Amino acid sequence: MENKNHWYDGKFYDIFVAPNQDAAFKNVLKLIGNESVVLDAGCGTGRFTRHIIENCKRIDAIDLSERNIKIAKKNFPEEKYPNVKFHHKGIETFLADTDTRYDFALMSYVIHEVGEKHRINILKQLAERCEYIILVDYLIPRPKGMMNFLNGIVEFVAGKEHYTNFKSYERNNGLHGLIESAGLTLESEILNNPPTSHIVKVRK
Template sequence: MRKNVAILINPGDNVIDIACGTGAQVFKFAKITKEVVGIDLSESMIKTAINRKNKEQIKYIEFIVADASKLSQFTDKQFDVATMSLALHQFDPNIYPEILKEIKRISNKIIFTDYSVPLSAGIKKTAVQTIEFLAGKEHNKNFRNYYKKGGLLPILKAQNLKVIKERKIISGIFNMVVCSSS
């Protein structure tokens, strides 16, 4: 999945990865461009990412503990590209508007990757539902709400994001959507 997102990044792009976790996608971007920021609300995940950054001695990556719905430390259109992978489904749907408003404000192009809706019946759907159930009660509740809302496309369109490209990846389990913030 990370490779599918990374190929949409151009050399020289200034990129932010929102809800970056331990930074796996950020490190993939670092091979392409020289300015990458990863943010996550989890201090422990950011600490893990910073430890890897220091171990690999990469100077042009920055990791910040930050709330995706409150990105006031970044200026309007500061980034060429913002990415969010496998994260929107874990948020309370009541904060989708704030998160998406902030992402639109700080970036020109946005790449979202998350679960496809609907998932085809069978082992894939069962596996996804099991993973989300095991992630905890609140996480699973948010996933179910994401699913009820129809997944990425309806959520993004409700916030007036202009869809440029949509593609199912990894056997249709995930949906990758490229949007313009204008």
């Protein structure tokens, strides 16, 4: 099994990184219907699960970081939350191992760290199994200001490979470029709310 731990994964991520996505997740909640079956692809320590757990019929949450998944399982023990399953798997491996169809898939601040060709393939695979895909990531072109400056620093310190893929994401027009390259249809979008973010709802 592939394991991809960043230096910041685990407890550090859960305490200092994951809460920064709460504002975006509040907007995502408005796009997801009650009793939905949801795939959280790149779930981290399960922060999004905290927002939707009471409204969803089922949540499958996957991440390549073993440290993140261990924290997520502690945060949401299976005996207390039977409608949530956390899996230490990549997207392609997980989809190959299940025949479940999903109402929604979410990728929050994940796609920009994936290699250029790989990210398009991932979106195409998700589109075959999910009615809708919701992507949350950086708004491109990047708005000027302190928040944008801090985002750049965060991406740089995440590591060489991570930063290279982030710059590729930026160079290829961010989410709009990805949607076009993957042949997906844009249903709706939220721009710069919260600041520097881009939220899109797409389908095949």
